[in-house]
Amino acid sequence: MSIRQLALAALQCCEPAEKVVAVLAIPDDAPIDAAQRLAASLPVPGRPGKPACVPPAQVPRRAIGTPAGRAALLHAIAHIEFNAINLALDALWRFESLPPAYYRDWLRVAKEEAYHFTLLQDHLATLGHRYGDFPAHEGLWQMAERTQDDVLARMALVPRTLEARGLDASPAIRDKLMRVGDTAGAAILDIILRDEIGHVAIGNRWYRHACAQQGLAPLAAYPVLAAKYDAPRLRGPFNLEARRQAGFDEDELAALDAPSPRDG
Numbered sequence: 417m418s419i420r421q422l423a424l425a426a427l428q429c430c431e432p433a434e435k436v437v438a439v440l441a442i443p444d445d446a447p448i449d450a451a452q453r454l455a456a457s458l459p460v461p462g463r464p465g466k467p468a469c470v471p472p473a474q475v476p477r478r479a480i481g482t483p484a485g486r487a488a489l490l491h492a493i494a495h496i497e498f499n500a501i502n503l504a505l506d507a508l509w510r511f512e513s514l515p516p517a518y519y520r521d522w523l524r525v526a527k528e529e530a531y532h533f534t535l536l537q538d539h540l541a542t543l544g545h546r547y548g549d550f551p552a553h554e555g556l557w558q559m560a561e562r563t564q565d566d567v568l569a570r571m572a573l574v575p576r577t578l579e580a581r582g583l584d585a586s587p588a589i590r591d592k593l594m595r596v597g598d599t600a601g602a603a604i605l606d607i608i609l610r611d612e613i614g615h616v617a618i619g620n621r622w623y624r625h626a627c628a629q630q631g632l633a634p635l636a637a638y639p640v641l642a643a644k645y646d647a648p649r650l651r652g653p654f655n656l657e658a659r660r661q662a663g664f665d666e667d668e669l670a671a672l673d674a675p676s677p678r679d680g
Contacts, residue, residue: 418449419519423526424509427502430462432533432547438502439530448519454509461502461557466548467495475553480592487545490601494536495552495580497608500529500615503574506560511567514622521618528611535604542600562645568626573640575619577650580614582612595621615660618633620663 417425419442439547475492478485504526508519537547544567556578563569590605627634641647 417446418452419443419446419523420449420452420454420509422446423505423523424454424456424460425504426526427460427509428456428458428462430464432464432498432537434532435501436530439526441503442523443452444520444526445521447461450516450517451513453512458553460506464548467491467550467552469554470551472553472555475551483543485596486551486596486601487540487543489592490536490540490543491547491550492547492552493589493605493608494533495539495548497533497536498547498557498558499528500556500579501526501533503556503560503579504529506564507567507570509575510564511570514567514586516524516627518622518625521622524537524577525615525618528615532604532608532611535607539601539604559645561648568623568630568632569641569645571619571623571626572638573647575616576623576638576640577647579612579619580616580659580662580664581648581650583609583616583662584655586612586658587655595610610656613658616659616662635671638668638671 422438422442426435426442429438430436476488478488480489504522508522510528511518533547539551540546556574559573559578560570563573586605586609590602590609593599593601593605609616624634627637650672652673654669656669659669
């Protein structure tokens with residue numbers, strides 16, 4: 417089977433452990449078959465019976481100073497990483513006729529997201545919890561659904577927007593974990609931030625590739641795509657150094673603080 421076929425099969429797995437095993441088993445050197453038109457035979461993504469998915473405003477907020485609050489925070493991050501596995505797999509199988517490096521980049525991302533999820537799941541177990549114990553929301557996957565027919569929009573609005581927000585949020589969450597003595601959790605956040613810089617860089621690389629293919633200027637194209645697909649407004653504080661490492665140029669960083677046309 418090709419990398420793209422194996423990615424689709426892993427995406428359709430419902431149980432987290434089964435999905436992680438399927439992702440990690442995809443050979444890095446498997447054939448790609450970039451021109452092949454694939455279709456899902458089962459709903460995507462495959463989801464476990466838990467966690468219960470609710471609107472973002474209905475996800476309970478708990479104080480991180482309590483064991484239950486810390487577990488809820490780590491569970492929320494684990495849910496993001498589980499969704500990130502699905503997002504990488506979807507980017508891999510769904511879009512045809514891209515360079516081989518595109519597919520190998522997203523396979524690397526899927527495997528690293530599976531690693532992050534496993535770290536968080538194992539840490540949750542030390543707190544007496546497991547993935548699925550707390551409600552969660554599906555904001556990340558909703559953007560994947562909106563951009564399922566447009567690789568340019570997908571690269572612009574998932575890795576470069578939603579996942580890049582993780583670069584901004586990660587240091588503050590890490591500091592909170594350190595303040596309550598969770599050094600193991602903070603160390604996991606360090607690993608995630610390190611790897612997510614690379615993941616956002618991959619999004620930047622293929623966004624610019626898609627812009628070049630369509631004769632678009634990346635800086636000018638972004639707000640048009642954000643408005644078309646109703647992307648969330650970007651709000652600071654921003655982790656500018658991490659964003660630089662992830663490939664955002666100085667004009668893009670300056671535009672982060674520019675008023676949105678939707679704010680007028």
